Amino acid sequence: MAATTQAKAPKGGHKYQAVRAYLADLIVSELAVGDAVPSERVLTEKFGVSRMTVRQALDALVADGVLQREQGRGTFVAPQHTDFEMRLTTFGEEARRRGMVPGTQVLESGTTPAGRLVAEALGCGEDELMHYVERLRFADGTPMGVERAWVPVHLAPDLLDDGVPDSLYDALKVRGHAPTWGEDTILAAEATAKELALLAMNGGRAVLRAHRRTFSDDGACMYSQMCYRGDRYSVVVPLREARPTIVPRVQPDADDTADGADA
Numbered sequence: 001m002a003a004t005t006q007a008k009a010p011k012g013g014h015k016y017q018a019v020r021a022y023l024a025d026l027i028v029s030e031l032a033v034g035d036a037v038p039s040e041r042v043l044t045e046k047f048g049v050s051r052m053t054v055r056q057a058l059d060a061l062v063a064d065g066v067l068q069r070e071q072g073r074g075t076f077v078a079p080q081h082t083d084f085e086m087r088l089t090t091f092g093e094e095a096r097r098r099g100m101v102p103g104t105q106v107l108e109s110g111t112t113p114a115g116r117l118v119a120e121a122l123g124c125g126e127d128e129l130m131h132y133v134e135r136l137r138f139a140d141g142t143p144m145g146v147e148r149a150w151v152p153v154h155l156a157p158d159l160l161d162d163g164v165p166d167s168l169y170d171a172l173k174v175r176g177h178a179p180t181w182g183e184d185t186i187l188a189a190e191a192t193a194k195e196l197a198l199l200a201m202n203g204g205r206a207v208l209r210a211h212r213r214t215f216s217d218d219g220a221c222m223y224s225q226m227c228y229r230g231d232r233y234s235v236v237v238p239l240r241e242a243r244p245t246i247v248p249r250v251q252p253d254a255d256d257t258a259d260g261a262d263a
Contacts, residue, residue: 015047015049015053016049016053016054016056016057016060017057018047019043019047019049019053019054019057020057020060020061022047023037023038023043023057023058023061023067024061024066026038027066027067027077031077032077033077033078033079034076034077035076035077036074036075036076037058037067037074037075037076037077039074040054040055040058043057058075062075065078066078068203068231078231079142079231079232090167090168090169090170091104091137091144091145091147091226092104092166092167095139098139100139100140101139101140101141102137102138102139103137103138103139103141104135104136104137104138104166105135105136105138106133106134106135106163106164107134107135107136107146107198108132108133108134109131109132109133109134109160109163109164110131110132110160111129111130111131111132111153111160112129112130112132112150113126113127113128113129113130114126114127114128114129114130114150118130118150118223121211121213121220121223122150122152122213122220122223123219123220124152124220128152128153128154129152129153129154130150130151130152130153131150131151131152131153131156131159131160132148132149132150133147133148133149133151133160133164133168134146134147134148134149135147135149135164136198137226142200142232143198143199143200143229144199144228144229144232145199145226145227145228145229146195146198146199146226146227147224147225147226147227148224148225148226149168149222149223149224149225150222150223150224151168151172151221151222152220152221155172155175155177155221156171156172156175156177159171159175168222169214169222172216172221172222177216177218177221178216178217179214179215179216179221179222180215180216180217181214181215182212182213182214182215183212183213184210184211184212185210185211185212186208186209186210186211187208187209187210187211188206188207188208188209188230189206189207189208189209189227190205190206190207191205191206191207191227191229195207195227199227199229201229201231203231204230204231206230206231207227207228207229207230208227208228208230209225209226209227209228210225210226210228211223211224211225212224212225212226
């Protein structure tokens with residue numbers, strides 16, 4: 001009979017935590033991306049626990065994005081999940097801040113009328129000319145997102161004269177329209193067939209879509225759409241302590257002031 005390792009769970013914890021801790025250590029010290037982890041049967045025998053307990057530990061690591069299941073094959077070490085903090089920075093700046101090497105492939109660029117959606121976002125006419133750029137974004141050589149951006153031509157007529165700038169934000173800054181603030185709308189969605197191919201998504205179709213309006217001191221200066229692959233990307237949203245809302249005092253009407261004076 002095979003020997004059984006009766007690993008102890010943390011004091012006050014559940015048995016699955018010992019299995020999870022063992023798997024986490026195994027992933028860090030011995031396994032690489034794409035390697036299989038021990039089967040449920042092996043883990044059940046090793047720890048002397050039920051298969052349900054083992055499955056709970058595996059489920060937790062799958063939920064954390066550390067492991068991924070492939071139907072009919074087993075459970076494997078997942079590619080590193082990339083967290084980006086939503087800030088008014090470029091994709092390249094965020095990637096480098098996380099210790100990753102950014103890359104870009106320009107898919108399309110040119111000039112086009114704004115159209116209804118862009119016009120509504122930037123508060124302009126539908127016929128106003130826009131610089132349009134579509135790029136595939138990489139982190140450490142892995143395709144992470146497809147970016148589409150529109151910049152009003154009148155703000156930077158020569159924006160694309162020498163090709164697409166490495167940073168549209170920097171290009172606007174040197175032309176006197178430095179981005180100072182923005183707002184993102186984030187949606188969960190399914191990738192299109194084109195996005196699936198560009199992002200090399202062989203598994204699920206889940207993506208995150210971020211629609212951003214960017215403003216300079218002079219007004220709206222860019223509208224962009226980013227499609228991030230859901231299996232490799234998560235969003236970090238900084239939070240701070242809630243503070244009392246400051247509401248300006250209501251100024252009394254002139255008539256009310258006059259009535260008060262008469263009283």
